[in-house]
Each structure stands twice: as structure tokens, then as C-alpha cells.
Ligand SMILES: Nc1ncnc2c1ncn2[C@@H]1O[C@H](COP(=O)(O)OP(=O)(O)OP(=O)(O)O)[C@@H](O)[C@H]1O
């Protein structure tokens with residue numbers, strides 16, 4: 001579904017991502033884990049069209065994205081939940097979801113998608129009138145995921161959903177993501193938290209200093225103390 005080949009990203013003279021190859025198949029959850037500054041968010045931005053790689057190709061459902069602008073990538077079915085969540089803090093839960101579905105064609109579709117989010121995350125239904133900024137950290141992250149789902153994506157990209165959350169809440173995020181997995185959605189999950197990622201994803205790419213250091217199944221990464229030691 002998504003294929004990156006030789007993706008290279010520079011900020012001026014600084015080489016942030018150095019020739020990365022990566023693949024996500026339909027229905028798969030793929031994790032990218034790596035420390036601070038590894039180039040994870042840069043890759044996310046390249047997929048979203050916010051950053052333009054200096055070399056390499058991104059192909060999504062057989063379409064080369066090189067000259068495809070941000071809004072068109074959304075209508076092709078790519079939805080990105082950015083680092084830091086991208087919520088509208090003063091708006092209610094429901095208003096946030098409406099914003100996420102702005103490109104939907106009909107009010108009926110909007111209503112169907114909102115109900116789907118509420119059945120996936122019942123706590124959001126209970127809080128539908130509450131300002132997003134007053135939700136707990138874990139609930140805000142759930143809302144960010146729900147907002148990302150509103151556009152009916154074919155691929156959901158999550159940039160560090162566990163960032164800044166307490167360990168107990170991270171467990172909740174893990175449950176949220178495993179629920180998503182049950183829906184069969186294709187997900188690219190970017191994380192620093194390797195255990196969380198391995199509990200959700202089928203395959204893992206380990207990124208450091210802008211290159212893929214290792215690529216394996218989540219089971220094998222979990223079973224390898226040396227690998228985990230580098231990551232946690
Ligand atoms: N706009 C920018 N201008 C200059 N350098 C940047 C810019 N954005 C990122 N970088 C640098 O590129 C490298 C990769 O950054 P990136 O944000 O992709 O890493 P990351 O893996 O997402 O890290 P984090 O875990 O902190 O989110 C870092 O060294 C960062 O300082």
C-alpha cells in the first residue's frame with residue numbers, strides 16, 4: 001500500500017534521513033521505533049507532503065506522491081495524527097471530530113463516522129460536549145486518533161501517540177491501538193516506546209541517525225534483549 005524507496009531528507013546542509021526503504025502492506029500495522037532525532041517525524045512529514053525529500057520516491061496505492069500536494073494526499077486516503085496531537089483545545093470533542101471530517105461529502109457520512117468513533121471509544125461519547133483541552137492526556141490521544149479516522153483513511157499514520165503520557169495511560173493507548181488493529185485498518189505507528197509498538201505492530205523498523213538499523217517481525221524484536229536494550 002505504501003512504499004518508500006531511498007527517501008532522503010535534508011534541512012539545509014543537515015542530513016536528517018539518509019536513503020530509507022520501507023513498506024507497509026494493506027491491513028498491516030508497521031512500527032517505526034527510534035530515539036530522539038532519529039528522523040521519525042521527518043519521515044511522517046514526507047509521507048504527508050509537508051517536507052519534500054531531496055531524493056527517493058514515495059508510492060501510495062501505485063501512485064507516485066512526488067508532486068501530490070497535502071490536501072490531495074488526504075483525499076487519496078492518507079491520514080496523519082501528528083506528534084503533539086493536533087487537536088483544537090477550545091473546541092468540544094464533537095467539534096474536533098467534525099473538523100476531522102471536513103472533507104466528507106455528506107452530513108450523513110459525517111454522522112456515521114462520528115458514531116463509529118464513539119463506538120470505538122465510548123469515553124469520547126460521554127465527553128462529546130467537553131472542550132478537548134480539558135480531557136486527560138490519554139483521552140486527548142484517543143480523540144486525536146478518532147479525528148484521524150474521521151476522513152475514512154486507507155492508511156493512518158500515528159506520530160508518537162505515547163509521547164508525554166504516564167505509563168498507566170500508555171497501557172490504555174496500547175489497548176486503543178489494538179482495537180484499531182481489529183478493524184483491519186492499515187497503520188504506520190511511529191514510536192519511541194518499543195514495547196508498546198511491539199504489542200501492536202506486526203513488523204518493526206528500527207531507525208537511528210536517519211537510517212534503518214534493523215527490520216524484523218515484532219515477535220522477534222520483542223524476543224531480542226540486545227535490540228530492546230538499545231531502544232528502551
Ligand atoms: N525544521 C528543521 N530544521 C532543521 N533541522 C530539523 C528540522 N526538523 C528536524 N530537524 C532535525 O532532523 C533530525 C531528525 O528530526 P525528527 O524530528 O525527524 O526526529 P524524530 O525521530 O521525530 O525525533 P523525536 O523523537 O524527537 O520526535 C533531528 O536532528 C532534528 O534536529
Ligand SMILES: [Mg+2]
Pocket residue numbers: 040041042083159160
Ligand atoms: Mg518526532
